[in-house]
Amino acid sequence: GEDVEQSLFLSVREGDSSVINCTYTDSSSTYLYWYKQEPGAGLQLLTYIFSNMDMKQDQRLTVLLNKKDKHLSLRIADTQTGDSAIYFCAERLTNQAGTALIFGKGTTLSVSS
């Protein structure tokens, strides 16, 4: 995760909004992704955004992209206890088939009732 940085922890109360931030370094990234990982489980794709977009909304999730600052954020509205998990930001560097996603170190979201 050396090219993608995230804050490590976020604690919110149930019903509040959560904002998870991510910065990336490679300006050639075309798509940026958010994945969720619950304990002992695999990575679940939440949403993604194309680099020529500023915002994408999907139900309770809003992704904001500031390409100039290479800053990506994920906002979760009305956060629930079931949202407690680790959230990973990821970037894809090239358009070639098979190019891997590079992940940040993940943000642990803790939701208290």
Next chain:
Amino acid sequence: AAGVIQSPRHLIKEKRETATLKCYPIPRHDTVYWYQQGPGQDPQFLISFYEKMQSDKGSIPDRFSAQQFSDYHSELNMSSLELGDSALYFCASSPWAGVPNNSPLHFGNGTRLTVT
């Protein structure tokens, strides 16, 4: 919907032994990726295959090898296992969607390898 299938779910090996992990991608997905995730770590990319050819290479040790077969399933072979190889190994698959390459990776539930 069909997901990525990995086997085995758990594996315990001793140092210097070998292990083989298997991955069955989502139907019609032609690309597979292998990741290693240590405790409390982010997933580290190991290697990927597109249409049975190695496509991208990450931090895969020389002791590890992988291949993708004609039915698109993939196997990760690990030899001379070390204690530090204990981790969760994920396989992911994606379809090739052309350029720009928006092919989100769909992950399996992983194989937890413990080396004693």
